[in-house]
Amino acid sequence: RWCAAALAPPTPPPPPTPIVGPKACQGPTAADVCNVPAGQCARLSGAKFCPQVSVRGGLTLQNGAKLTTGRLHVPVGGRLLVGTPQAPASNVEINLQQTGELVSEGEVYIHGEQKTSWTRLSQPCNWCTTISVAQCSGWRVGDTVVLVGTGNGHNGQVEANRDYKTDERKIRSISGCQVTLDRQAGQNHRCEKYKGRVDICSEVLNMDRSVRIIGTAGNFADGVRVRQQHGGAMQINYARVSNCGQRKLGEYCLHLHKVGPCPSCSFSGNAV
Template sequence: MAPLRLLWVCLATALAARALGAGAVADPAGPTGECNEPACAGRPPAPVLLQRSSALALRADAAGASEAAAQLWSSASRLQAGCGWGHCVVPAGEHWVLDTSIHVETLTVQGKLTWDTSKDDLELKAGYVLVDSGGHLQVGTRDAPMDRKAIIYITKGPHSHPEFGHRFFGGRGSAKIDIHGRELKRTWTLLSRTAAAGSTVLHLKDDPAALGWRAGDRIGVATTTPHTKRGESTVHTVASVGSRSLTLNEPLRAEHWGGLREIAGRRFEMAAEVVNMERSVLITGDHDDIQWTGEGLHTMMMGSGYMDMRYARVEHCGQRPLMGRYCLHFHVMRRCPRCVFQGNAVV
């Protein structure tokens, strides 16, 4: 403001000097319209400059007020206003923050719903979650991912949607969905040494700590046993992370090859894959009958918006009897530069 006022004063002084040089009388009022001279008596104040800047400042203040007006879901009045008969709607133009676990019949997001990334083990449980056109669901960002545990749980129930069907998590129209879980620099590696049956230590080709793996993560170890012998891929929990090694809570049930093997005088890398199956953001749901119905939850994004899902785990998913009901699904999105599936675990 000060440099602009100084510029105006200089300009006004120059114009006044030119006017005086031409025999005119200088206006005793200053650049802001303020005047204490007798010649100004009874004169209405001059228009205040920087009206556009003032409007922009007011607009910025309004934007700040809008951000400050984000409502916590734990607010009882907000909850009662948006959840008639358990069918909850985040209205267009409103911003809610999910700071508590909830169990509702259905959830439709028309405004903005932001997951509180400072809270651990929050759960959103609903028959379906729809981000409608113009809505935005945000669970972490690329710069500030959701490092704590977050669960979206889709229940089995009578509620359905004409476009998405039942038991879904999805968006349509210009909806925006951002899900960013704990980043893993790499989601898999290989055994560098053969691990014997009964062993609890895996020697790896890469340093698991550098990959972002942690104690408590679930990992899968692929089978390498020839088909003439009994072998299987197994899932284990990491007890501790070492330098290029993992210690498991449960011993291996079979041998898993690692490193190089010599075949006909030549050496080949023939090693079991070790896959990190743990993610901080979990999308799951009811699955007691999935073995015989073939139906779990499904996810879908359609329209002109986007879904950017990175480092999430989706389990008990897909609806085998129905076409277009998959674990992760961009439905006829055509060109969508912001649509991303990266580093996810589908189980």
């Protein structure tokens, strides 16, 4: 579970290592987005369903693209591009259905719009409707935020554990880093110095991203997976991955599996 950490205010994550060589795909246009041969290119800007997707050439998901598939495979020599750090993707969705996977031995570069992934309250919120947060870059009306519990004001461990819970709300309006919620918080979220020395402020998480990798909701044992394996490169930055992971060992929402040294690989700013 999330807990309030008595640490210094969060600092923005370092920028990912610059990508080496991921240029726009150049070559003849593939006849089918679902099967992109080596040396060919495909682009998707609308909605598309494929039972399986094989990318041996280059596949670019443009703004507004929605790809639904049970398996998206990028073998050696293939490349999947979704935005760049300079031109991040907007409103892109990869739906891997019930227990699907995005698995790659090639190259995968996914870049959503940068935003403050999480921050802390800068003032207490005692059943409040408007919160003040330390950072809020990229936050928008309609975003889902989660206020992490701090024991509803209790200092005792037993009482704090008993009353621990989080509040999930939508942003109704925002001015600077004053954020008005769609409804009142359901508890006392503290922001204070414990014994006058240690800052304890509730974390606030922003769960929305402009790129979404999703699975079917309601399956609590087996979800979707994203995996880079046995070489290649994967950058997934500022994306949301939901209904993911599996209870059995070695099946994760985001996974670098026996990739070896990969200075250009990164998972940064994601919501899982």
